[in-house]
Amino acid sequence: MTSSISVDVWSDIACPWCYIGKRKFEAGLAAFDGAEDVTVTYHSFELSPDTPVDFDGSAVDFLAAHKGMPRDQVEQMLRQVTTIAADVGLDYDFDAVRQTRTLLAHEALHFAKEQGKQLELVERLFEAHFVEGRHVGKVDELVELGTEAGVDGPALRDALENGVYADAVGADIAQARAYGIQGVPFYVIGGKYGVSGAQRPEVFTQALEQVRAEQVEAR
Amino acid sequence: MSELPLAAFPPPAGLSMIGDDAAGFCADGVCEVPGGSLPAEPAAADHRAED
Numbered sequence: 635m636t637s638s639i640s641v642d643v644w645s646d647i648a649c650p651w652c653y654i655g656k657r658k659f660e661a662g663l664a665a666f667d668g669a670e671d672v673t674v675t676y677h678s679f680e681l682s683p684d685t686p687v688d689f690d691g692s693a694v695d696f697l698a699a700h701k702g703m704p705r706d707q708v709e710q711m712l713r714q715v716t717t718i719a720a721d722v723g724l725d726y727d728f729d730a731v732r733q734t735r736t737l738l739a740h741e742a743l744h745f746a747k748e749q750g751k752q753l754e755l756v757e758r759l760f761e762a763h764f765v766e767g768r769h770v771g772k773v774d775e776l777v778e779l780g781t782e783a784g785v786d787g788p789a790l791r792d793a794l795e796n797g798v799y800a801d802a803v804g805a806d807i808a809q810a811r812a813y814g815i816q817g818v819p820f821y822v823i824g825g826k827y828g829v830s831g832a833q834r835p836e837v838f839t840q841a842l843e844q845v846r847a848e849q850v851e852a853r
Numbered sequence: 854m855s856e857l858p859l860a861a862f863p864p865p866a867g868l869s870m871i872g873d874d875a876a877g878f879c880a881d882g883v884c885e886v887p888g889g890s891l892p893a894e895p896a897a898a899d900h901r902a903e904d
Binding site: 646649650651652654655681682697701703711715718813816817818819820822823826827828829830831832833834837840841844 | 867868869870871872873876877878879880881883884885
């Protein structure tokens with residue numbers, strides 16, 4: 635009999651490396667002999683809580699205006715990220731991305747977790763944001779996307795309108811702070827190993843194998 | 854099993870870091886690539902250096 639392995643992932647829907655990291659982690663997990671024993675949980679991390687719900691402009695406009703980055707630097711960065719996303723099968727469209735605060739999206743992910751649909755909604759929100767250019771910061775849009783991911787739409791609307799999971803989002807962010815997490819994606823594997831950034835799939839596989847080996851040794 | 858390389862980031866409290874420092878991440882709304890391992894755009898980089 636084998637023990638379960640927890641993988642806790644801190645990420646933000648507005649983080650392009652987090653979606654790339656998701657694909658790389660999935661590849662690493664698929665290569666791990668024991669993937670069925672791994673439980674993945676996504677946790678909230680707001681990269682830019684000062685983002686307005688409706689930012690009028692492109693991703694380049696946002697980063698240039700809010701972060702003070704030179705436009706040519708931003709454009710180069712987004713081109714590079716787009717290329718790397720394509721390498722893992724993701725068709726990023728930064729011209730279409732709609733910048734927004736992701737607080738409600740994180741609340742929706744907590745709701746989806748309660749319904750056993752968190753991984754489905756994470757994928758749906760990333761795709762909606764980076765590939766389809768859909769808004770992921772408003773209740774109506776999140777209910778629509780949540781329904782597409784298989785969660786109970788009316789119940790999700792009620793939870794979002796009443797801030798039912800706002801404290802849960804705050805707790806996740808506090809936990810990230812306690813760990814000292816400064817950037818995302820960030821993975822905590824087996825409650826012991828930290829993996830920062832969109833690492834190569836082999837790194838995730840090795841980390842999982844390390845945890846499994848230690849579980850066997852501890853028996 | 855071979856020992857895994859440690860990441861370049863400060864180790865978060867209570868965690869042992871695994872991985873290399875060439876992975877992309879986002880912090881404070883800005884996304885970067887530590888270690889400079891991205892497919893380089895030498896022309897653009899040289900241009901900036903000249904500036």
